[in-house]
Amino acid sequence: MYLERGYLEDDELPPKPSDERLRSKRPVAYIECPQPIPCSPCYESCRFDAIEMKNINDPPKMDYEKCTGCMACIRVCPGLAIFMLQIKDDKGYVTLQYEFLPWLEKGDEVRLFNRKGEEIGKGVVTWALKPERNDNTQLVTVEVEKDLIFEVRAVRKR
Numbered sequence: 406m407y408l409e410r411g412y413l414e415d416d417e418l419p420p421k422p423s424d425e426r427l428r429s430k431r432p433v434a435y436i437e438c439p440q441p442i443p444c445s446p447c448y449e450s451c452r453f454d455a456i457e458m459k460n461i462n463d464p465p466k467m468d469y470e471k472c473t474g475c476m477a478c479i480r481v482c483p484g485l486a487i488f489m490l491q492i493k494d495d496k497g498y499v500t501l502q503y504e505f506l507p508w509l510e511k512g513d514e515v516r517l518f519n520r521k522g523e524e525i526g527k528g529v530v531t532w533a534l535k536p537e538r539n540d541n542t543q544l545v546t547v548e549v550e551k552d553l554i555f556e557v558r559a560v561r562k563r
């Protein structure tokens with residue numbers, strides 16, 4: 406069970422965006438927020454009606470076709486539960502929140518970890534938002550093998 410384990414197994418993940426949406430010009434938000442807790446910054450931040458939350462205790466549900474990839478939700482999620490995903494030129498891109506020192510910079514090589522904390526490969530930072538521009542949490546985009554975009558959920562500098 407998730408609460409004892411602390412991470413989601415594959416069969417507990419939300420539905421995935423279509424391959425077509427993943428390959429479109431803008432990344433798409435993928436929300437892995439399983440707990441019914443009173444939290445709604447993601448829902449309140451979305452100006453495009455892409456996140457459904459009928460009750461503040463409901464886990465958010467995504468409408469991937471409405472998501473513009475604006476990244477407003479990932480900037481405000483206190484649970485580090487939102488990932489922006491994209492496939493471009495057969496490479497995968499995962500944008501995630503990053504809270505470790507030293508901060509990352511574009512071009513940095515990073516180690517990739519899955520939900521269980523297991524190391525699953527290496528990637529390169531392609532974009533890094535300065536922490537002072539996002540409430541002292543960095544947003545970073547990492548280029549990874551495209552088959553890993555639903556696996557990579559944390560990175561560390563090598």
Ligand code: SF4
Nearest residue numbers: 451472473475476478
């Ligand atoms: S990325 Fe933007 S459009 Fe997509 S769910 Fe988040 S806030 Fe809404």
Ligand code: SF4
Nearest residue numbers: 438444446447482484
């Ligand atoms: S802001 Fe983050 S933690 Fe809160 S409901 Fe949304 S996805 Fe879950």
